[in-house]
Amino acid sequence: MSIVTPGFHGRGRPAADLPPGQYLTEDFPVLSAGPTPRVPTGSWTFTVTTETGREYRWTWAELLALPAETVTVDLHCVTKWSKLRTTWRGVPLDTLLADVETAADFAVAESYGGYTTNLPLADLLDGQAWIAYSYEGEDLTAEHGGPARLLVPHLYLWKSAKWVSGIRLSHDDEPGFWETLGYHEYGDPWREQRYQGD
Amino acid sequence: MAGGTVRRLAWRVATLVDGTPETASARTMTFHVPDWPGHLAGQHVDLRLTAEDGYQAQRSYSLAAPADADRITLTIQRVPDGEVSPYLTDTMKPGDPVEVRGPVGGWFVWRPDSTAPVLLVAGGSGVVPLAAMIRARRAAGSRVPFRLLYSVRTPADRYYSADLAGPLDGVDVTYAYTRAVPDGWPRPPGRIGVADVNTHGWPADLAPECFVCGPTGFVEAVADILVALGHDPRRIKTERFGPTGG
């Protein structure tokens, strides 16, 4: 049961429906554990590795040649801010994974710079996830994960790995970077799954 | 995370014991939190404030010092027009309750058994978790050499002057002012640049642990400088407090 903090009124109640504990921001704050990697598109590749070790790889030019989608989605960061109606362009994971042969249930997104995050493979499919390379009509900046990041907006934003370099498929759920440091393994903002055990 | 059952981080009721002005716009606040589990330097808590109509707001705040049994200390910078910080700095009275959960964050931490030299780079209120590391070092009797490079607007905006100004055995503190400097100060006001980090940091070949905390733009700039100076990006840990300020 929550206790009332006397004298705290808060600001105007948000008109928008936000997940519990979130507040609305108009900025686009940055959250990362270390320095921002700079990855030239000339040497950029994206690799899907299956549980049998088979690799499927795309260069930057090959990624851009794939059919892309423009999507408008809400972002929810575990540090409490939410940003609504952001517009991205990128290639759906459905397209990248269409010809990949796998029986895996889990995926680990891997990034340039060494970041990892885990999620069920099902959460990357059915129009729920993209490899995004443009934000509000501009090339995605390095600060926000460019040249390309994973975008999985139905989970807290740390699952949307910046500077993504690939997806590794596996039979087992292997905790990624924040997940080994006490953050929730799944991270559904609507169920407020911030930390382990939430 | 191996084995064991996962327990949810509980919300606890924290009661304000004492609030002291740290600067004209910041307040250091000590809370009593029954059954506080303890924490590492660099970790933070989530505060949850509930208004009478049930409306709630949550924000994160760094722990400023090692826990003193059931007492934790935070320092809050007032953000003009902010929803939560002006309440904490200006309105909240000793005896008032707020909910807290934590400690949170297992990456941006310094452990007293670590032996590598440490470089701390703070922008504004970003000094809070870094001061916790200096205090934890002292509490543990660690002799690991520390350097703190602290960017702040003016001398009056410095936090923890009493703690940081004195001669500190094995901790070098350098201030870099961005707006106004004391009389006769050798460095003109300005943002931290590569020369500051090169002069007052550690050489990359000593493989120091680097902790950078402050507003996003500050952290981005300093982390880029450290990488350019040859520091291993995996040894540069960052915590970004918010969009601007500092």
Ligand SMILES: Cc1cc2nc3c(=O)[nH]c(=O)nc-3n(C[C@H](O)[C@H](O)[C@H](O)COP(=O)(O)OP(=O)(O)OC[C@H]3O[C@@H](n4cnc5c(N)ncnc54)[C@H](O)[C@@H]3O)c2cc1C
């Ligand atoms: C891990 C973590 C640790 C933190 N530790 C501390 C701490 O030890 N001490 C501390 O004072 N703060 C700390 N912060 C920042 C704190 O959580 C809040 O963001 C801050 O107090 C502002 O909240 P508010 O409700 O007053 O402002 P809001 O109502 O959220 O914001 C009001 C306006 O101010 C801007 N703004 C938001 N945050 C900041 C900021 N930090 N600086 C300048 N402008 C801002 C917003 O963009 C908005 O325009 C920490 C943040 C994180 C993520």
